[in-house]
Amino acid sequence: DAGVTQSPTHLIKTRGQQVTLRCSPKSGHDTVSWYQQALGQGPQFIFQYYEEEERQRGNFPDRFSGHQFPNYSSELNVNALLLGDSALYLCASSLGITSNQPQHFGDGTRLSIL
């Protein structure tokens, strides 16, 4: 039973560039949420995708966008990268969008901006 997988594991970009991160949910899950975790902090909710639509969004600018595919996998895109975008980006999957659904996290993509 495959868990949540994310790619790549590490990425180095420079300011102004664009990046795409990928996530495959746990088998049987249909909902994907993305988080940004700065060093020494808890994860911050970016957005959630269900049925290929963005259902919830946290306090992140429009530079952050996403997509969910028919097979439930998801991408996170960040445009015009800033130094402050350096963080661990986590993907979590769950079943449905009702409250209290347990989330299963991947090990994240470490993004470094030079």
Next chain:
Amino acid sequence: TQLLEQSPQFLSIQEGENLTVYCNSSSVFSSLQWYRQEPGEGPVLLVTVVTGGEVKKLKRLTFQFGDARKDSSLHITAAQPGDTGLYLCATSYNFNKFYFGSGTKLNVKP
């Protein structure tokens, strides 16, 4: 103002000691989740508490949800080096928008 305040921020103890970490808020929650995150990995769900006053046990870990559902605690008995990690509390609001506290970083020395 943080929605979820976790304390202490850091904790360094010897193997065998007991400890308690806290997650507090001025808001009432329908549920609260506790996660542990080890370096280089994503958070792993430990428990979800739903009912005010609820106590759940997971081996040497005891989780309590406050009667008013505004706070929660995690107590570890006889800590072991394998308990080392970042302990995070989290809740969902506004129909599945999740919020995490900033975590308690625990180091258990052998």
